[in-house]
Amino acid sequence: MGSQMQAGTIQQIRDGVITEGPVYLQVSALHPLGKKHKGVYSDGTDSIEAVFASTVSQLIESGNISNGCVVKLISFTCNLVNDSHKLISTECEVESAPDAGTTEQPSVKAEPKESNIASPTKENMPSNLKVEDRASSSPIANKKVKFEGTGSNTPHAVRRDSESVKTPAHPRIASLAASSRTPQPSPSEQPTPAPAGPPMDSPGLLVGSAKKAVLPIAALNPYNMNWTVKARLVKKGPKRSFSKGGTQSTSVFSIELVDEQGTQIEASVWRDLADRYYDLLEESKVYYVSKGKVKPANKTYSSMRNDYQLHLDSGSEIEECPDQDTSKMQAKLSIVPIDQLSLFIGKK
Known part of the structure; x- marks a missing residue:
């Protein structure tokens, strides 16, 4: 099966080390997406979500490309979408047919998300903070806490409000709570960057x-x-040129x-x-x-x-x-x- 497939190819594509073909990968989990198709590419040890352009989808519809076969990617691009890489194929060829009895279809491995915010533990929490309920693993404290050695025996409740965190248990927790409330724009809502072209009076x-x-x-x-x-x-x-409702x-x-x-x-x-x-x-x-x-x-x-x-x-x-x-x-x-x-x- 795909003697030219090499382990580690997919990770090199993610890292930008490999940016052009030919590379050899195995196809699985094919399904239609409008006039295109989606699936999964595997190099034997790793996998990545695959999107096939309409030109490649014709090979899938004709049966030339099917689950389990190895393809030679000639032209492709790797995009990061919602913290997940997608490998978009624009030109490829069938290298070898599926092996007989090949039924296993690899799933796309979840990519680890980097974070420099430490979860509150006994080691990194302030010395005067005691969490009464340790069952939750959430980094945002939504439990009752009390401060010892503050001159008062009355426990103070810390709650997560829809508008703000009234008494943050830890500076890093407060920072995470604030970032979680910041709305993230969808791709269609993102503003187009400012132009870097010539000014309005540019001669060319x-x-x-x-x-x-x-x-x-x-x-x-x-x-x-x-x-x-x-x-x-x-x-x-x-x-x-046109105008609506008397506008410019x-x-x-x-x-x-x-x-x-x-x-x-x-x-x-x-x-x-x-x-x-x-x-x-x-x-x-x-x-x-x-x-x-x-x-x-x-x-x-x-x-x-x-x-x-x-x-x-x-x-x-x-x-x-x-x-x-x-x-x-x-x-x-x-x-x-x-x-x-x-x-x-x-x-x-």
Whole structure:
């Protein structure tokens, strides 16, 4: 089974030591996720949650990739989502079929969460603090405590209130209690970073570095907002302006992009960014696009064969790429049987 699989590969991917293929991993626990699939990758000793891009999902739907087989990952990216790593596969090949009788499916191991807050114990609690109920292992004291040697024999109750901790038992406990009440924004609510592009009166686009770390378009997902893609601008639509309820006019236009893997995606450029860049962007040129929002594509208005589309606003960045080689940036062509052509009318 997978003679080229090596133990420790997954941990090296998590640590960023391995960032590109080929690597060899075993597949298990496959299940559909919309037009994509999820599963688990294993290197024999460790495992990680796997997300298969739509291009790889076609191999799963056709039966070429199944539970237990070993695949050669050629192109992939590893993202940290909600304290858990996910390995997103954008290109892979079947290395070997499942072994006969292989039924065991490894589960994803929980990753340890680092914490520098010590739980209150006899050693690290203040000497005058006595916990009457030691059954709870929670780091937040929600039990009655009493202070000895304070000049009073009356025990003082410490309780956890919905607004604040009235009498914190320990400075570190108070710090943890405060952090646990701080609301954490979901990925869709996180503000887009401030723009680092040219100012409004800039005469042209910034030229980006030739050594930027880029993701393939197929690896984009709504949970990762810190991304950069390198793509050729295939088509630029007309700029439109509209206003609602007498508010200030808003500008928007659409562009179509394709990367070196031949994956296409549509992007909407909004507001200040639309006014700033519309006359500067040129079709057939290569650009770095980053820090936009990845949203599900609205198939009613988009004919692009991609499950996502990009939303670029004032916090996004567009830079001209110094390398203008477009020889590999051509849209992939799919072979379609003649009797199924009607299903692709109006699509690209």
